[in-house]
């Protein structure tokens with residue numbers, strides 16, 4: 371820090387940046403690695419970025435000569451940075467750091483200083499962590515993005531995505547908004563295994579996404595462990611990655627480009643089902659979906675069948691939560707009516723905490739109060755069948771959202787999670 375005064379007062383500075391990153395949901399799934407430590411996948415995958423207004427990570431990264439080690443806090447609790455994944459991200463970003471000058475604060479950090487300086491990182495997920503809502507995706511994307519801004523890394527977004535990939539594979543897709551492809555790449559060093567944007571969030575902005583949070587408990591088998599076991603034991607997974615996914619990727623890109631919802635929905639549902647079939651094909655088998663997840667699939671299939679063309683697409687990651695995608699607001703309100711009919715909340719629940727996110731969808735569905743949920747008629751596709759059953763309380767809550775934008779920086783110090791003077795959590 372050659373140009374900084376030796377005077378103690380000038381050594382107490384803290385420099386920080388705050389960023390927000392979205393989460394994403396895969397519509398063509400990543401499942402299986404060809405390299406565990408670099409996190410290189412066995413097939414391409416495609417995702418939709420979710421609106422950060424409803425699901426996002428906020429991360430503040432700070433540097434100060436007063437910090438004596440790298441530290442991180444997640445949702446207010448200190449966590450260890452010792453895992454290989456955090457270490458890879460920190461190392462890769464540090465090695466690309468550049469000079470940083472803040473004339474107002476009188477700070478001048480030289481490129482070579484970054485090797486000696488320590489960072490403090492605080493992060494907050496505005497949704498449950500490790501509940502199958504892809505917290506690791508938004509989390510590692512935000513870690514890499516905020517550190518890259520702090521250290522004035524000049525790489526383009528695709529290169530940053532290859533670093534985020536080393537934190538968690540699906541994180542590389544959270545560096546972009548809209549529709550994103552993770553290209554598996556061929557190189558042994560992983561340099562060409564990165565995310566590219568297929569279309570921005572404005573390209574297909576009619577889409578509405580409703581997430582049914584079936585359970586917010588932590589799952590039994592992590593994605594990392596689950597896919598490792600599938601690679602070793604599931605013959606179906608290898609057939610999938612070689613024969614099925616390459617064709618689906620081409621078709622899915624076409625569906626997105628032409629906004630062909632019927633094709634998009636068929637591919638999304640088929641790919642989710644095949645991913646869960648590879649889990650069942652794993653030895654010992656892995657069950658991520660539960661009875662409620664299966665019921666949602668049956669009801670959505672019944673509705674699509676009845677209408678003769680897809681009204682909704684469903685997809686499930688490594689957990690029981692359903693992500694439902696409707697082509698427009700009209701279909702989304704019909705979808706929400708169905709979901710609330712089949713899965714009403716326990717009697718003492720407030721509507722405002724049962725359906726969160728974009729409340730205008732609830733309004734469109736004609737639901738203003740709990741009594742409207744109770745009064746919902748059975749969906750048309752059930753007419754003539756045996757009396758329908760309602761599964762009260764089987765879904766904890768719904769999140770209404772849409773495709774969203776990629777990472778952004780916040781200039782406003784009020785949004786920082788670290789104290790501007792001390793660099794410790796506020």
Ligand SMILES: Nc1ncnc2c1ncn2[C@@H]1O[C@H](COP(=O)(O)OP(=O)(O)OP(=O)(O)O)[C@@H](O)[C@H]1O
Pocket residue numbers: 427444493494495498499500501502503504505506507508509510513592593687688
């Ligand atoms: N904001 C964050 N910043 C940095 N790391 C995070 C953040 N949020 C989560 N993580 C990391 O991700 C881990 C949780 O990932 P895990 O894969 O178990 O769950 P998930 O991402 O919610 O679910 P899934 O990826 O299966 O959809 C946490 O233990 C932590 O290491």
Ligand SMILES: C[C@@](O)(CCOP(=O)(O)OP(=O)(O)O)CC(=O)O
Pocket residue numbers: 395396398399400401409415506537538539540541593594595687688
């Ligand atoms: C089912 C998935 O959500 C799996 C995500 O796996 P992770 O990215 O969480 O796994 P690691 O790379 O081991 O961290 C499908 C997907 O997002 O494509």
